[in-house]
Amino acid sequence: MNKLVESIKKIAWEACDAILEVYQSPIEVTEKEDTSPLTQADLSAHRLISQRLSVLTPSWPTLSEESVDSDIEDRLSWTTFWLIDPLDGTREFINRNGEFTVNIALIHEGRPILGVIAAPVLNTMWYAVKDKGAWRQNPDEPAKRIATTTWQPEQRLRIVGSRSHGNHKLERLLKVLPPHELEGVGSSLKFCRIAEGAADCYPRPGATCEWDTGAAHIILEEAGGTVLRLNTETYKVEESLQYNQRHSLINPDFIALGRGLAEKWNEPGFLSHYVGTAP
Numbered sequence: 287m288n289k290l291v292e293s294i295k296k297i298a299w300e301a302c303d304a305i306l307e308v309y310q311s312p313i314e315v316t317e318k319e320d321t322s323p324l325t326q327a328d329l330s331a332h333r334l335i336s337q338r339l340s341v342l343t344p345s346w347p348t349l350s351e352e353s354v355d356s357d358i359e360d361r362l363s364w365t366t367f368w369l370i371d372p373l374d375g376t377r378e379f380i381n382r383n384g385e386f387t388v389n390i391a392l393i394h395e396g397r398p399i400l401g402v403i404a405a406p407v408l409n410t411m412w413y414a415v416k417d418k419g420a421w422r423q424n425p426d427e428p429a430k431r432i433a434t435t436t437w438q439p440e441q442r443l444r445i446v447g448s449r450s451h452g453n454h455k456l457e458r459l460l461k462v463l464p465p466h467e468l469e470g471v472g473s474s475l476k477f478c479r480i481a482e483g484a485a486d487c488y489p490r491p492g493a494t495c496e497w498d499t500g501a502a503h504i505i506l507e508e509a510g511g512t513v514l515r516l517n518t519e520t521y522k523v524e525e526s527l528q529y530n531q532r533h534s535l536i537n538p539d540f541i542a543l544g545r546g547l548a549e550k551w552n553e554p555g556f557l558s559h560y561v562g563t564a565p
Contacts, residue, residue: 287335287399287400287415288292288415290392291400291413292341292502293342294392294413295400295402295404295413296336297390298390298402298403298404298411298440299411301331301335301372301405302336302388302404303406304327304334305327305330305373305379305386305388305406307330307408308325308327308407309331309379309382309406313325313379315380315478321553323376324376325373325379328352328372328373328550329352329372329386331540332350332370335372335388335390336350336371340416346366346368347360348370349364349369349530350369350370350371350372350497351370351371351495352372357455358535362533365376365394366392366393368390368391368392368393369390369392369398369496369497369500369501369530371387371388371495371498372389373386373387373388373520373563374386374388374473375387375472375474383449383472384405384408385471385472385473386407386472387403387474387475388502389401389402389406389474389502390402390501391500391503393529394455394491395417396528396530396531397528397529398416398500398507399415399504400415402497402501402513403475403477403501407564408548410423411423412432412478414504414508415504416508418508419434419508420481420484420505422478423543432481432510433509434480434481434483434544435481435483437546437547442455442465442467443487444466444469444484444486445460445466445468445469445485445486445487445488445489446468446469446470446471446485446488446491446523447468447469447470447471448471449470449471450558453491453492455491455492455539456489456490456492459489459491459518459521461558462519462521462544462557462558463555463558464557474499476502476503477499477503477505477542478502478505479511480509481505481511486543486544486547487541487542487544488541488542490537490539490540490542491536491561494526495536496529496530496536497535498533499513499537499540503527506542510545511547513527513540513541513543514527514541514543514544515527515539515540517539522552523541523551523552530548
């Protein structure tokens with residue numbers, strides 16, 4: 287796995303280069319059937335990553351945000367496969383704010399066991415292998431191990447939220463949380479902020495897809511955090527997210543938490559309102 291992750295890191299950096307070539311030119315945007323934006327950078331990174339992985343691990347299929355429908359239909363029989371978002375944060379890419387990433391995860395029996403996230407503009411990479419810890423690295427520098435921090439009740443809760451996808455469910459949830467500060471961050475960088483100890487949680491009620499979270503999930507877990515389903519009726523956290531277990535690729539509502547927060551979250555009194563009384 288250590289050798290494999292080094293190969294995936296190299297592929298992710300190559301995808302970053304392909305994305306930056308488009309980023310430095312006028313960006314042409316089209317729409318997918320679901321009206322989400324699509325650029326040449328999404329497609330270039332998808333083709334590069336898919337081709338490299340087919341050579342590196344020919345027996346493992348690849349599922350990408352830009353995969354064709356036939357690949358998606360066949361996937362439920364897969365035990366081990368690559369799960370890719372070739373350009374996570376396309377809206378951030380179009381807005382040229384630098385907060386977009388390349389996400390590559392290896393999924394085995396419904397769980398991520400390897401993950402790499404690379405941020406082209408930030409020139410930074412985060413990666414993890416199951417039971418080997420989480421790491422941050424810049425080119426030509428040694429990797430540094432990262433870890434979440436443990437939130438203390440006397441501290442303000444540091445929340446990261448989507449820069450482009452706010453919704454009323456999140457607004458309702460924020461009203462029942464302890465005193466907090468909210469930072470808008472694009473793409474899977476929200477998970478990385480928690481994994482590094484710069485934030486405490488990322489609540490995400492609303493639609494995301496499995497390729498949005500796979501790589502970030504294992505990185506956060508190996509840094510000491512967790513990614514759990516969030517019941518937006520009771521505001522309780524439930525079991526961990528799983529992958530490729532349903533016909534839909536849409537994740538349930540979830541929350542990413544730093545070290546120890548999952549245990550505190552469901553304790554009586556942590557939230558200021560209870561089901562049926564939240565605004």
